Amino acid sequence: MRILLANPNTTEAVTETIAAAARAAAAPGTEIVAATARFGARVIGTRGEMAIAEHAALDMLARHAEGCDAVIIGASIDSGLRAAREMLAVPVLGLTEAALHVACLAGGRFGTITLSRRSAYPLREMIEGYGLMSRCGGMRAVDANPLDLLAAPERIAALIEAAAASLIERDMVDVIVLIGAVMAAMPARVQPAIPVPVVEGVSAAVALAGAMVRLALPRPRAGGYAALPARELVGVDPALASRFTGS
Amino acid sequence: MRILLANPNTTEAVTETIAAAARAAAAPGTEIVAATARFGARVIGTRGEMAIAEHAALDMLARHAEGCDAVIIGASIDSGLRAAREMLAVPVLGLTEAALHVACLAGGRFGTITLSRRSAYPLREMIEGYGLMSRCGGMRAVDANPLDLLAAPERIAALIEAAAASLIERDMVDVIVLIGAVMAAMPARVQPAIPVPVVEGVSAAVALAGAMVRLALPRPRAGGYAALPARELVGVDPALASRFTGS
Amino acid sequence: MRILLANPNTTEAVTETIAAAARAAAAPGTEIVAATARFGARVIGTRGEMAIAEHAALDMLARHAEGCDAVIIGASIDSGLRAAREMLAVPVLGLTEAALHVACLAGGRFGTITLSRRSAYPLREMIEGYGLMSRCGGMRAVDANPLDLLAAPERIAALIEAAAASLIERDMVDVIVLIGAVMAAMPARVQPAIPVPVVEGVSAAVALAGAMVRLALPRPRAGGYAALPARELVGVDPALASRFTGS
Amino acid sequence: MRILLANPNTTEAVTETIAAAARAAAAPGTEIVAATARFGARVIGTRGEMAIAEHAALDMLARHAEGCDAVIIGASIDSGLRAAREMLAVPVLGLTEAALHVACLAGGRFGTITLSRRSAYPLREMIEGYGLMSRCGGMRAVDANPLDLLAAPERIAALIEAAAASLIERDMVDVIVLIGAVMAAMPARVQPAIPVPVVEGVSAAVALAGAMVRLALPRPRAGGYAALPARELVGVDPALASRFTGS
Amino acid sequence: MRILLANPNTTEAVTETIAAAARAAAAPGTEIVAATARFGARVIGTRGEMAIAEHAALDMLARHAEGCDAVIIGASIDSGLRAAREMLAVPVLGLTEAALHVACLAGGRFGTITLSRRSAYPLREMIEGYGLMSRCGGMRAVDANPLDLLAAPERIAALIEAAAASLIERDMVDVIVLIGAVMAAMPARVQPAIPVPVVEGVSAAVALAGAMVRLALPRPRAGGYAALPARELVGVDPALASRFTGS
């Protein structure tokens, strides 16, 4: 199986880190192909950058999805997820959506932990948009950034463990979900100190991509995700424009 | 007062039509400045085109919002609305969001009518995202497209009147909301035959833009819409990139 | 434009204060006409007084709405709002409903601050009744009364600033809504210290009244707000009874 | 046990009918005392009349609740219910609230049937206000009025049976709730033809009043229903004003 | 009236305690018949024990419900409640469901207090399942077990009073609901110190059982609670199997 790991950030080093995590999580025989967005934020953090990443994600998929069995959008904001599902014939997974569904399957209510406070605002909107708010017991941020995480992982790990303890004690959650591609290596570090399952998006998306590929659901010809007849787009990459020819 | 009417579709003729409707709705002394997206769909209709329009809307605002007192996103999908609110210091209104809030202020529950069935899928997600689903009594589509509307407005008007009658009778709504910029001239035509108020987005957004400008709320320095420190973006229009310098 | 500011409290001094705030908020050329309830509480505070004010608000509107282009119910409890919308042909706004919708249009989730703890109970019911609970991030009370506010506004301002800081920090709201007609002058005082937009009801209602008058929506002839055929009422003011003659 | 049946309509004949139904439903030894509102609609039907009835209900209770062990508000709109709970030390029941809770205790989801279409609009708001919307499977109206019911009960019964059949078949409800005081005698007539339990408000309120009296819950001294210190009201009946003296 | 108090725990001493509480709460002339589960947990505490108790409750009712006018499931987890409603022709009440509905009828929002933290997890699922989550203002546990309660009731009472004070102050609830059959004697002890009504399940269920018996709703012949045609069960007690013969 071949999975495209498409990073809507424009930093290749981030792509490589996520791809490595995806490879570590993948079953033998699963190939991870990585791509990096051609335009947009180095590290998506604002609503404006998220808006640009919606486009950048599709631009990237139009160029790289060919020949892949599944696609994973490699950022916690699940950039372009719905549009990609409409555009492609193969399963598309988002890191956060995948992690939340895995958390539900593990049972009970989940609590989320983000690195930055700021990313908790759109995260709440995403959870609401996925219809999973009643499964969410609480949200925490450790008020750090990806550089902090790289520089002092053990300090961030301690903050995450404290946030998890608070979610378990005060908000009575049953599962901890770490939000963000940069969190991929964190469960291995913090799980021993956290008495409930810790889920993160990269491994969750890889695992669910395998499940969805196995199920081989057909592309819709009706409903809100069906392809529409040929459409004219201007000013976008030809590879992307060619995806709207209605076939 | 000067309002930017920013059309995230790439068809100038559509821009002109919406701008004309906005001018007809505006109070004396209000100037409507119009802009058209530089890239994306001729007429946004798919999720993929919506994703691209998120970027195109910001790109357009970065070039044209200077010197305006308010901005209206001129498409029913409210492309880039949240990002624009984060990026700009002036009020930003979306056609659909504005129409839904006006409908709420008119009282009771509303029913929506879209031209195409397809646009009803993301519309539902928008209503949920705005937290207004409990005010929505029903949704209808008349299964037409903008060209039908131009070619045979009286036929579309009849379909809208029938859909409204069904919403009032079966779903017991108190207000009808016509969704879509192309609907701007329709209330004048159908209101006599529809026994509850008919709201559409262009006039609603113009009216609410006036109200929001009058209230002069300050730009947030905290929360999920505050500007972040300077950020590096690559591959986007310099005008847009300059909006992320953190000032 | 002529707006009736109808105070369902029976204290004229309160009416004058609110009317002054409304005049300060109104656009040039907007006339504010004020009226005070003929019966009921000096300052509405209990559920019993709210029940009486439902009647008193209508009684007042029946006497004073003639010749006005819009009506604002001048108390945070929005007394008689739905009934007034049914009874009158012109737009009717409530302070709290207006403030909540303005907060939504400013983006994100709002937090409310009331003077008294007691008024937070019915406020929650109002927010639920308006269908906006999912937009409400938190509620605070500063445990003061209107006399405190008049006697020591700077002390109350400090309490409000602290409550706002807590709402922004703990509940992650994007907008602060000050509840209560007596709060009208407070945003000017506290906004500099609060890093997100501060909304209050009098200015919100005046601004939205302007928008609704401009939209000129017709009176419903169907649905839950249409006038019913002539009805017999006994024991009420003749001006009020005459409003139920079905015309 | 002595129960005050307080009819917020101003028609004594209606009071007598409801009181007779309450007496028929009451356990031996339960005395039903009836009162009629002193002002307001002959038969409450509009939102304006509902607003007036909020006051009229309290006015009536202030005069008649003395010496009673419980109070039932005898109209489907549950006029003044929350205010009465705050004002009185004894249990207060509303017809519709009582019927909905009995329906929940009978199991599953309920469907409501109102005589008039118009009363279904505020009924939905009531169900939402009681937090029971997720238990409501559907709502129907038979488009009749109380006079129709008196003149041709068997015709109305047939309409109710048809509405119930539709609710059971299409909306899969488990219990039928007949809304309105005038429905009190209807279950005996329609139950044989309706294959699920049929609940109506008068008997439900009488039965639950017995339960609440037995439980003898104390009057709150805190929270949103506690009495407030002495308050000044003007222009209301002295009996009512005396209820706000804070004792 | 004869009420079966069916304890799905397998400890007879618990049954006797609950039955004594039920007898104390019952009206004169009401006979309480008690039964104890034949298999399962001594004191139900885990999800596994709850699953077994679903069966054990039905097994017990099949043997003991004959000749009773109503049934009360005597554990806070309301074991087998829905199945018992389907299986029996008489009203069936659960301790927690009954307490929650009584709390709603007392007005406003309720807060729950459980002895153990662990029982709060399924309690939340029960409240959601009953559709009453919007009426729930908060949940607390005192982190004790039934033995603690027996050994040192005054200490547990103090913990409950503190939890109630927190619910009233922080979560603004209007009613306290004590969860668990062992709480039956607690309201008499803590009510003086708690300024809002304190409800518990045994007395609530006994009172509502009286109301439901009085209403004499018929057994459904349609919907989700109707008996199905004869069904074959294997490996269960003959008394239970005979309940599925379709009559």
Next chain:
Amino acid sequence: MRILLANPNTTEAVTETIAAAARAAAAPGTEIVAATARFGARVIGTRGEMAIAEHAALDMLARHAEGCDAVIIGASIDSGLRAAREMLAVPVLGLTEAALHVACLAGGRFGTITLSRRSAYPLREMIEGYGLMSRCGGMRAVDANPLDLLAAPERIAALIEAAAASLIERDMVDVIVLIGAVMAAMPARVQPAIPVPVVEGVSAAVALAGAMVRLALPRPRAGGYAALPARELVGVDPALASRFTGS
């Protein structure tokens, strides 16, 4: 990988059919071990039978889960799912829960189709319990039973296709979920005629079991699914009782 397919019905022929479907869906190298409940309904259909199956499922798992890497509860009612998650250290999947999450990952809103009308009542409660009601666009039943399905699959297929068409057209769903273990072979038959993805539980559960095994989440030591200290159970199978020894 070894998966226990535990059928809570007591009919071995059903077990064999489901196990065959599971084997057809499983990846190479996945072994499916099947078990049949020792007591309860031949085919679970009533709420009473569901209650018994809660126990029967656990009884079966206690005997057969040893040595398996994951467990699938092989009935649409997901009997004992939460209890099994608490009791076992390996992932536990339910047919309906799995199918609903797969449907969510395929995008948009789903519509469910059950064979019998009766099973739609508890299905709705399950969807609500999983917190997924906002993703559910509609529910249909084809009013058949498993024997009909075996005797005339093409007739049932036609009914399912009609129900799916109605869900897609009227309720605008994006995915069809077939509910029930007996539906396992149906997607292959109906998918060509249904223009949106068709999901069923057996293949969904097998695929997600693979994903969950790969993720290797640890057993919780806190929260609502952690094992409790040793507990005394009476009257149950020793294999089951031994699962409550707290280790």
